[in-house]
Amino acid sequence: MSDLVFIAFPTEQKAEEVRQKVLSLQREYLIELGDAVVVVKNDKGEVKLNQMINLTTAGAASGALWGTLIGFIFLAPLVGTAIGAASGALSGKFSDIGINDQFMKDAASALQPGTAGLFLLIRKMTTDKVLADLRGSGGTLIKTSFDETKEAELREALSAVTAAGPAA
16 A cells, blocks of 8 residues: 655755655665655646656657557558657546646645645655655655654654754
């Protein structure tokens, strides 16, 4: 079973920095992610999602490949490529993997304008090592599906920088 974590940050850059740190932990096999999305609420209150994978682009590339192959069968590879890319991009735009986009937009309404957040869908993790690496990241935990002790450990790890910040 996966766990969902939503952390608020003062800037989009900080949220992206933490996402990159978590992705590096995934390359070290300390955490396994289902999804990691940076959500930004601009000054007008509009919410934008920065997905890990651009499904529209991936769909267009896949569709172009298949369209070209099918186009060769009918002796019109360029037409097949164009139709395949268009249909692939369209299907990619309307598909959703990982965390539900509407859920993220609804949850992001809790953010202040001009701030950002990070959604993590965690399949499994080595908790002590991941929390040690996230220590001092400086985010505010908004929502989580962790149990109370794990949630408290995550809150403590994230806020460690704010408690030690003025002394440094």
